[in-house]
Every structure is written in C-alpha cells, then in structure tokens.
Amino acid sequence: MNRIHILTIALLALTTSAFAQKSPARKxxxxxxxxxxxxxxxxxxxxxxxxxxxTCHQADGGGVSNMNPPLIKTDYVLGxxxxxxxxxxxxxxxxxxxxxxxxxxxxxxxxHLTDKQIADVLTYxxxxxxxxxxxxxxxxxxxxRGK
Amino acid sequence: xxxxxxxxxxxxxxxAAGLLWYNANKPLITNTVNPDADNAGLKLPAxxxxxxxxxxxxxxxxxxxxxxxxxxxxxxxxKEGKGIVYLQDANDDGKMDDTKMFGNYGGTGMxxxxxxxxxxxxxxxxxxxxxxNGQVINPDAPEKIVxxxxxxxxxxxxxxxxxxxxxxxxxxxxxxxxxxxxxxxxGSMGRKGCPVLDSAGGIWQFKASKPNQTYKDxxxxxxxxxxxxxxxxxxxxxxxFVMQHGRDQLHDLFPAxxxxxxxxxxxxxxMYALKKGDNAGWPYIYYNxxxxxxxxxPEYGGDGKKEGSKEYIDPAAAYPGHxxxxxxxxxxxxxxxxxxxxxxxxxxHGSWNRAPxxxxxxxxxxxxxxxxxxxxxxxxxxxxxxxxxxKTASGRADHKPCGLAQGPDGSLYVSDDVKGTIYRIxxxx
Numbered sequence: 001m002n003r004i005h006i007l008t009i010a011l012l013a014l015t016t017s018a019f020a021q022k023s024p025a026r027k028x029x030x031x032x033x034x035x036x037x038x039x040x041x042x043x044x045x046x047x048x049x050x051x052x053x054x055t056c057h058q059a060d061g062g063g064v065s066n067m068n069p070p071l072i073k074t075d076y077v078l079g080x081x082x083x084x085x086x087x088x089x090x091x092x093x094x095x096x097x098x099x100x101x102x103x104x105x106x107x108x109x110x111x112h113l114t115d116k117q118i119a120d121v122l123t124y125x126x127x128x129x130x131x132x133x134x135x136x137x138x139x140x141x142x143x144x145r146g147k
Numbered sequence: 148x149x150x151x152x153x154x155x156x157x158x159x160x161x162x163a164a165g166l167l168w169y170n171a172n173k174p175l176i177t178n179t180v181n182p183d184a185d186n187a188g189l190k191l192p193a194x195x196x197x198x199x200x201x202x203x204x205x206x207x208x209x210x211x212x213x214x215x216x217x218x219x220x221x222x223x224x225x226k227e228g229k230g231i232v233y234l235q236d237a238n239d240d241g242k243m244d245d246t247k248m249f250g251n252y253g254g255t256g257m258x259x260x261x262x263x264x265x266x267x268x269x270x271x272x273x274x275x276x277x278x279x280n281g282q283v284i285n286p287d288a289p290e291k292i293v294x295x296x297x298x299x300x301x302x303x304x305x306x307x308x309x310x311x312x313x314x315x316x317x318x319x320x321x322x323x324x325x326x327x328x329x330x331x332x333x334g335s336m337g338r339k340g341c342p343v344l345d346s347a348g349g350i351w352q353f354k355a356s357k358p359n360q361t362y363k364d365x366x367x368x369x370x371x372x373x374x375x376x377x378x379x380x381x382x383x384x385x386x387x388f389v390m391q392h393g394r395d396q397l398h399d400l401f402p403a404x405x406x407x408x409x410x411x412x413x414x415x416x417x418m419y420a421l422k423k424g425d426n427a428g429w430p431y432i433y434y435n436x437x438x439x440x441x442x443x444x445p446e447y448g449g450d451g452k453k454e455g456s457k458e459y460i461d462p463a464a465a466y467p468g469h470x471x472x473x474x475x476x477x478x479x480x481x482x483x484x485x486x487x488x489x490x491x492x493x494x495x496h497g498s499w500n501r502a503p504x505x506x507x508x509x510x511x512x513x514x515x516x517x518x519x520x521x522x523x524x525x526x527x528x529x530x531x532x533x534x535x536x537x538k539t540a541s542g543r544a545d546h547k548p549c550g551l552a553q554g555p556d557g558s559l560y561v562s563d564d565v566k567g568t569i570y571r572i573x574x575x576x
Binding site: 055 | 301324395502503541
C-alpha cells in the first residue's frame with residue numbers, strides 16, 4: 001500500500017465514524033469548511049465591491065456623510081438578509097436615517113450582477129469593516145430575486 | 148512744596164513717555180486679533196495667521212459677518228431645534244463668546260444685504276430685518292421671500308446671494324447626477340430634453356424684498372448648472388459668479404470610455420461668470436480642464452472626445468474634478484496684500500468620488516483676478532483642514548471648509564461643516 005491509499009482509508013474511516021457519531025470533531029470540520037467557503041466568497045466579493053460599490057461606500061465601508069450610508073455595523077447590513085439582498089437587487093432611493101444621520105444619494109439597482117456575485121459581495125460586506133455576520137449564499141439571493 | 152509742584156508738573160510728561168514706551172513695545176498688530184499658536188491647524192502663506200473664532204457650532208454651512216464683527220452661521224441640520232447661530236465677541240479678542248440660536252430649519256444659504264439677513268432652507272428663502280447693530284430684530288418671525296423650491300434629496304442646498312438691484316439669486320441643484328433614464332445606473336442613457344431643467348439645474352432670480360414668491364414669480368436666470376453651492380456677486384463686474392459641482396462617476400457608469408484615473412480628475416469643477424439666459428450645458432456636456440474643451444457627455448452620445456455645442460458657455464476658470472467648491476468670495480478688503488484685492492477665494496469641501504484613487508480638496512484656494520476676470524493659475528491658500536495627508540487621501544477629514552465671509556477689518560472667515568469650527572484668517576504686516 002502506498003501512502004495515498006492509507007490516507008484515503010483513514011479519511012473514509014474518519015468521515016464514516018463522524019457521520020455515525022456526529023462528533024464534535026466533525027462539527028468543527030464542517031464549520032471550518034463553511035468558514036473556508038465564506039472566506040473564498042468574501043475574497044471574490046471584494047472584487048465585486050471594488051467594481052460596483054466602492055466609489056460611494058468607500059474602501060473602508062464608511063460611506064460619505066450626508067450622501068452615502070456607511071456599511072459599518074448598521075442594522076441594514078447585519079440584520080435581515082432578505083432586506084439587504086433586495087437593496088442590492090432593486091437599488092435604494094428612500095429617505096433613510098441611520099443612527100441619527102440622513103443620507104441623500106441614490107443607489108442604482110444592481111440586478112445585472114449574478115446571484116453568486118451578490119452573495120459574494122454581501123458576504124464580503126458582512127465580514128469586513130468590523131462586521132461579523134454570517135455569509136450570504138447564492139441560493140438565498142436566487143430565492144429573493146425569484147419573488 | 149516747590150519740589151512737589153515741580154514733580155507734579157512733570158506727571159504729564161512721565162505719562163507721555165510711558166505711553167510712548169508702551170506703544171513702542173506692544174505687539175505690532177494694533178487693529179487685528181492674535182492668531183492661535185498653531186494657526187488653528189492651518190497652513191497659510193507667510194504673514195498670515197489663523198484662529199478658531201468658534202468651535203462646535205454644528206454643521207456650519209454658509210456664514211455672514213456683520214459690520215460690527217458678529218457672525219451668523221447657517222446650520223445644515225438644526226441643533227437643539229435651531230438652524231441659525233448668532234455669535235458675538237464680547238471682549239474683541241476674536242474668540243466668539245456669546246452664542247444665540249434661532250430659526251427652526253436646516254439649510255445652507257446665509258447672506259447679509261441692505262439691513263437684512265437672508266437665510267435658506269432646502270425649499271425656501273427667508274429674511275430677517277436687522278437693527279443698527281446688525282442684530283436680528285424678530286428672530287421668530289422672518290419674512291418668507293421664496294417658497295416651494297424643488298428638493299428631491301440630491302443637491303438640495305439652496306445657496307443665495309443678493310445683487311445691488313434688489314435681486315435675489317438662488318441655486319436649485321439638479322436632483323440627478325447626469326439626467327440618466329436610471330440615475331447613477333451603469334450604461335443608462337440620458338433623458339431626451341432633460342426634464343430636470345424646467346425646475347432645477349440652474350440659478351433662479353427673484354426679487355429680494357417681495358414676499359411669498361414661487362417659481363412663477365421668478366426667472367430661470369441661467370440653466371445647465373448641475374449644482375452650485377459656492378456663489379458670489381462680483382462688485383467690479385456687477386455680475387454673478389458661481390462654482391459648479393461637476394458630474395460624478397464617468398468610469399463607474401461608462402467603464403469602456405473612461406479609466407478609474409480619468410474618472411478621478413474629470414470633469415472639471417467650473418467657475419462661471421453668468422449673464423441672464425446663459426446655459427452652461429449640464430447634462431449634455433462637461434468640461435475637460437486639461438484639454439480646455441467642452442466634451443459631449445457619454446449619456447448623450449459622447450465617446451470621451453467628441454466636442455460639445457458652442458451654444459454652451461465656457462467656464463471663466465476650471466479646477467480638478469470632484470473637489471466640491473462650496474464657498475466663493477470676492478475679496479474686497481484691505482487687510483490682505485494688494486494681490487488679493489478683487490480676487491476670488493474658493494472653499495473646496497473635498498472629494499468623495501475619486502475613490503479608489505486618493506481624495507483631494509479640503510482646502511481654500513485663491514484665484515487671482517485682473518480687470519474682473521480670472522488671471523493666472525490658482526494657488527492653495529489655506530490647507531490642513533483635513534488634519535493629515537492620510538485623512539485627505541481617505542476623505543476622512545477632521546474639518547471640511549464650506550462657507551466663506553469677509554469681516555469688517557478684512558479678515559477672511561471659513562466655516563467647517565464637520566465639527567463646526569469657524570476659522571478667522573488674518574494678515575499681520
């Protein structure tokens with residue numbers, strides 16, 4: 001037996017036992033995997049952000065006072081994912097007050113972006129600028145877009 | 148006794164000598180105030196100094212200074228329910244120590260003319276009669292001069308100025324970036340015969356003393372101006388000068404035609420000398436300050452090179468893009484050296500849509516004038532509002548210059564709408 005075979009068998013044994021027992025080790029593995037996926041999504045999202053969002057919301061996510069809202073620790077970003085996805089799909093042109101500040105600029109609809117691009121950029125926004133919220137998936141975007 | 152008489156007869160002499168000695172040794176500045184030790188954090192040309200006349204006034208937009216040296220400040224948003232701050236200096240040290248507030252609306256416009264204080268909200272213009280000391284007589288009952296101006300959130304400031312013929316000029320900014328079918332949407336083309344221009348995107352002229360005027364009482368004095376915040380009446384030319392905020396996002400909206408770098412510096416922020424009926428060309432054209440050309444906007448069939456119609460006026464002067472000229476003041480004082488007389492100070496609030504390129508502005512510029520026209524290149528006059536080069540580049544400025552005013556002694560006042568500092572710049576011969 002060569003080394004690869006041994007490794008494969010070991011891995012199989014581990015996963016089988018993990019499936020059977022739902023061990024903490026497996027949970028940790030899944031969490032790690034999710035984190036890895038989110039990290040890669042966020043990395044792709046950074047590119048989408050630079051091309052579509054950065055001019056107004058700025059590189060640091062801080063926005064522009066009186067004009068473009070900040071994306072830092074606001075309920076719009078950290079709260080209801082569906083509302084956040086809708087803003088990207090439909091744009092935003094309402095009077096908005098965030099923590100006592102008002103913002104006047106128009107946000108265009110970005111519905112030309114793919115489900116994955118929107119998921120990536122929102123995952124990036126929700127896990128950067130001091131934000132710590134979970135990822136947005138392409139399936140979640142697809143569901144909102146389909147409504 | 149004899150000695151006493153002799154001595155007492157010398158007293159006036161001692162006094163005179165003492166006075167001479169005092170005069171010889173007291174600071175050379177006799178009729179100006181002392182700058183702050185750090186010049187209020189500003190970088191200025193040699194011989195100039197600055198002090199913080201007031202701090203934390205609120206979101207200080209335009210300002211006006213009375214003949215007695217009191218300051219009126221218009222706040223963008225009311226503070227404790229009040230939108231105008233009245234500052235007085237009890238001991239003439241330049242530091243304003245008495246604050247009163249009135250007016251229950253936010254806004255930008257603040258102008259003194261013919262014994263009245265003019266103030267604007269984002270939809271109306273008011274005026275308050277002043278007493279002989281330049282104090283508002285009845286702060287709770289202004290006359291409403293203009294009402295019903297359009298405010299659709301974008302470019303909402305209504306800047307104001309009054310000429311010498313009882314005419315009031317009001318900026319009504321366009322509620323759009325470039326009159327696209329879908330505002331700020333990549334690739335969206337321009338609306339035919341841009342309908343924004345019927346009620347916005349220009350300067351409207353009203354009577355300065357007639358109450359309750361609406362659009363139908365006014366004249367669209369000049370059109371094709373996207374958004375003007377800084378404006379002033381040039382007394383030498385007897386003419387209105389305005390500073391336009393140029394359109395945003397050439398690259399974001401038309402990435403095939405413009406690079407990120409081009410988008411950061413173009414189009415120009417333009418100074419226009421206006422005559423009645425002028426059209427500055429927004430949204431159909433923009434001005435390229437390096438080629439000195441009017442270029443057709445991409446929303447209206449432009450390719451970044453095609454030149455625009457000659458029917459649109461040329462700017463009197465042009466400055467790099469997006470720096471947001473929010474204040475314009477023609478200097479008529481005699482405190483500053485001769486070269487400043489009748490030249491223009493421009494407060495550049497600072498850019499935001501240069502990102503991801505470094506931001507720029509956050510300074511006050513001097514534009515030399517000769518015979519009532521811009522003459523030669525502008526120079527940065529007062530810098531350092533942002534706090535550091537890093538804060539300038541990121542746009543996270545500590546202070547952003549906005550309004551300008553001239554004091555009775557020729558001091559230049561600059562407002563800051565981030566922290567509400569009121570700067571006073573003086574020249575010490």
